[in-house]
Amino acid sequence: MSHHPFDPRRRTALRAVLAAGLPAALPLAALAATDWPAITARARGQKVFFNAWGGSDRTNAYIQWVAGEVARRHGITLEHVKITDTAEAVKRVRNEKQAGRASGSSIDMVWINGENFLTMKREGLLFGPFAEHLPNYRWVDVEGKLTTRMDFSEPVAGLEAPWGMAQFTFYADRTRVSDPPRSMAALLAFARAHPGRVTYPRPPNFHGTTFLKQALLELTPDRAPLYQPFHAAAMERVTAPLWTWLDALRPHLWRQGRQYPQNAAAIRQMMADGELLIGLTFNPNEAANEIAAKRLPATVSSWQNEGGSVGNTHFLAIPVNASAPDAAQVVIDFMLSPLAQARKADITVWGDGTVLAVDKLPAAERELFGTRPLPGQVDKPVPVLLEPHGSWVDPLEREWLRRYGA
Numbered sequence: 001m002s003h004h005p006f007d008p009r010r011r012t013a014l015r016a017v018l019a020a021g022l023p024a025a026l027p028l029a030a031l032a033a034t035d036w037p038a039i040t041a042r043a044r045g046q047k048v049f050f051n052a053w054g055g056s057d058r059t060n061a062y063i064q065w066v067a068g069e070v071a072r073r074h075g076i077t078l079e080h081v082k083i084t085d086t087a088e089a090v091k092r093v094r095n096e097k098q099a100g101r102a103s104g105s106s107i108d109m110v111w112i113n114g115e116n117f118l119t120m121k122r123e124g125l126l127f128g129p130f131a132e133h134l135p136n137y138r139w140v141d142v143e144g145k146l147t148t149r150m151d152f153s154e155p156v157a158g159l160e161a162p163w164g165m166a167q168f169t170f171y172a173d174r175t176r177v178s179d180p181p182r183s184m185a186a187l188l189a190f191a192r193a194h195p196g197r198v199t200y201p202r203p204p205n206f207h208g209t210t211f212l213k214q215a216l217l218e219l220t221p222d223r224a225p226l227y228q229p230f231h232a233a234a235m236e237r238v239t240a241p242l243w244t245w246l247d248a249l250r251p252h253l254w255r256q257g258r259q260y261p262q263n264a265a266a267i268r269q270m271m272a273d274g275e276l277l278i279g280l281t282f283n284p285n286e287a288a289n290e291i292a293a294k295r296l297p298a299t300v301s302s303w304q305n306e307g308g309s310v311g312n313t314h315f316l317a318i319p320v321n322a323s324a325p326d327a328a329q330v331v332i333d334f335m336l337s338p339l340a341q342a343r344k345a346d347i348t349v350w351g352d353g354t355v356l357a358v359d360k361l362p363a364a365e366r367e368l369f370g371t372r373p374l375p376g377q378v379d380k381p382v383p384v385l386l387e388p389h390g391s392w393v394d395p396l397e398r399e400w401l402r403r404y405g406a
Helices: 010-020 036-041 056-072 084-100 114-124 135-139 182-194 204-217 232-252 264-272 285-290 325-335 338-345 390-404
Strands: 049-051 077-083 109-112 161-167 169-174 279-281 299-302 309-317 384-386
Touching: 036 325, 049 056, 049 182, 049 325, 056 077, 056 325, 084 109, 084 114, 109 114, 109 325, 109 384, 114 309, 114 338, 135 325, 161 325, 169 264, 169 285, 182 204, 182 232, 204 232, 204 279, 204 309, 204 390, 232 390, 264 279, 279 285, 285 299, 309 325, 325 338
Parallel strands: 049 077, 049 109
Antiparallel strands: 109 309, 161 309, 169 279, 169 299, 309 384
């Protein structure tokens, strides 16, 4: 797997976040050493209820493979509880805690990041810190992939374990789009030249909101407030260039911006049908996956905006009142293993970017990761733009709905 080139601005942004008065990461090294053999012994025979988005056959199949492996290796039963919105799981844990349920939760593990992590961290709903004590954490690329320790500009502090990498990516058929727009300003010019052939999902859909954040980070002259907890006084000044750009874009969108597709999968299908010219995804390998599955032609290529594109890590967390925290830790440690990460990164399985530093792995584990470029993969990786602080998501979505959601 290729690494994104280092961008000094990422370190600067990270330092700015840490200097902004946010809680610093806990001194994990100072904590008592974890007795891993005792954890694995207690985990045997336990059942783990894993709440995770169930909207992808590929992802669901991968989780089933993990379930088979942890059953065989550790005697743990992993049940995938398919959810459509992680906020549902957050709400359930909150309600259980408020009802005085200090243990025995119906959720043992959750796939999470961003504003949902921020909510659970602030409300004391997370078990841990545990992540950096996991044996396989030593392979995580904490230096090259800064978002493994910063989730939407909030310090992770060992309260969730990195699972996969994502970066906002566009794709199109080269036979129709020979010179793709590599900035949001260029996308506006492209939409003007091809009216009705470009759109984005309706926020608060995750991909639609990410589209807004990509435009906001490219267009605003002052990103600093975005990396601090939301402040209403900064909203109008910081976001004004975004709304000006969206106002200019709207009349040239599919159905003149009077209607928006529900999700990125709908856009992909409309692109495959020739109705739209450009698709978008948060998985840089999505087009390669679709080409391998023969759902998109091999002439489709992917790109990221040249000034950088929004990127983050998605994580695995354990609720504070989980029924089986030992077994959940063992499952998460397996999901961080080179074997499990390499399988997840495989285009034919999922194609989800690894959180590991592949070049630091022992030779045998390194060979598990394919290095051959495949049709549809990103032509040239760009620097990661750090996600705005998670507290900005809701105000951005609300303002978009007020302006364009009717």
